[in-house]
Amino acid sequence: MRFMMIVIPKGYESAAPNAVPSAEAVAKMMEYNRSLQKAGVLLALDGLLPPSTGARISYTDGKATVTDGPFAEAKEVVGGYWIIQVRSREEAIEWARRAPMANNEIIEVRQIQEMSDFPEDVQKAAEGFENLTNTSAVKI
Amino acid sequence: MSKIHQTIEAVWKIESTRLIAGIARVIRDVGFAEELAQDALVAALEQWPEEGIPEKPAAWLMTAAKRRAIDYLRRGQMLDQKHGEIARELEFQQQQLSNALDNALDQVIDDDVLRLIFIACHPVLTMEGRVALTLRLICGLTKAEIARAFLVPEKTLGQRIFRAKRTLSEAHVPFETPHGEELRRRVESVLSVVYLIFNEGYTATSGEEWMRIALCDDALRLGRMLVELLPGESEIHGLLALMELQASRTAARRGRDGQAILLLEQDRSLWDYAQIRRGMTALEQAKKLGGGAGNYALQAAIAACHARARTPQETNWEQIVLLYDALLQISPSPIVALNRAVAVGMERGPAAGLAELDTLAAEPALAGYHLLPSIRGDLLIKLGRFTEAREEIQRAIDMTQNSREKELLLDRLERMPKAHS
Incomplete structure (x- = not known):
């Protein structure tokens, strides 16, 4: 089973475009990342630049509207993620509990959907889905 | 199973390897270390549902294991001697054991985990003993889980583990990392155990056999652990590459009714390309370390030829035949020769393939x-x-x-x- 652990850091919704974490926080996070790697569960990880460097595109009646960050209305924004492979939802939660997070920060644990999770009729309706997801795969 | 028990099981899967490695480092007996850790787990199962999961579960488990260790020490001493200086001597030993175990968790180094892996895969054990101990000590699986995965009764599996631990203890296998030529031999044994676990999962045929299919993930996890522990051993990267590349085809290998779909007939859009990329990276690493001609690396290179081909027609069969030639040189086997004949048939036409097969017709191993x-x-x-x-x-x-x-x-x-x- 694969899970995404999504980091929702407090205050990141209004962080300056050039905001960087402290060396101390990064060192702690690296130690945690290493523990995931040594346990053989880590598949991927990334951190995201602050929302003030991003944009939101919202859709109304088929019309797309672009809003540059930061987003005044956003209370929780994503700061980064890990993808881990574990045996159970509980194991993913236990790994999240071990992350060195600051006060009031949140990690959301979500299982990655596999096509085999769907009932057969939905699988049929989604036929060709992998074609879509894999066209973007890096050439190998 | 209740929610708290599932959580305890998850904590166990994360912490047990380092816990057992830490105890074994102090008491120098892996079988006994595993028993003490199990006792600690039993204590957790009794107390955590009442008291909640402790802040530092690993330290809690170690303290519980320590208590049991001191109990054993006291009982052993009482049986051995009945008079004299026993009380003071016992107190001294208890204090020492207690301190050593208190510090053990903080001192667990990667080498301890590596030693544990080497011991679980020790050549003195039968292959099934190695597999069972590895899944138990390194992957944190329960006896019931291992039994279900290998389709044997739990009792049989329990005896298998019991015998393996007794063999280790009788052979006085030291808690050490092997060196030099011995290291090479022992790494080979570890890799064969990991690949056997992977193949058990890979040959499972349906979703109902979920426990067996999960063995592939366990083997991959072991492979990823090993490349971290022994980053300089090229064949470990080779095996990891092979497993990632083979597992990348999992979703395409079975049709809706569970029927097998052969490689050339698979829907390649169902392959997991992120996993293929991980496999390619591991293969590159094996080559960079000078191990491109190793047994697992060559098999991985063949799998990589298939992974690179967007359609079966794009497959580089010429390259595959060359890789099989190299594989036959280092490990001659009629099965490899058979696969080579298939590749020759694809590269030079069915008549050429048939001619290759004719040379194998008398092979007794293929009868x-x-x-x-x-x-x-x-x-x-x-x-x-x-x-x-x-x-x-x-x-x-x-x-x-x-x-x-x-x-x-x-x-x-x-x-x-x-x-x-």
């Missing part, structure tokens, strides 16, 4: 092996020699025990044009 007539049949179909093809495929059907394979062959027989000869 009764259904793939030989099955492949012959395939090549004969391509040459339009249907009567002969029909005979070969019928022979293959009679030879195979596997019902899925049988279905596949019967299907081929039915699809063959009837009138020609």
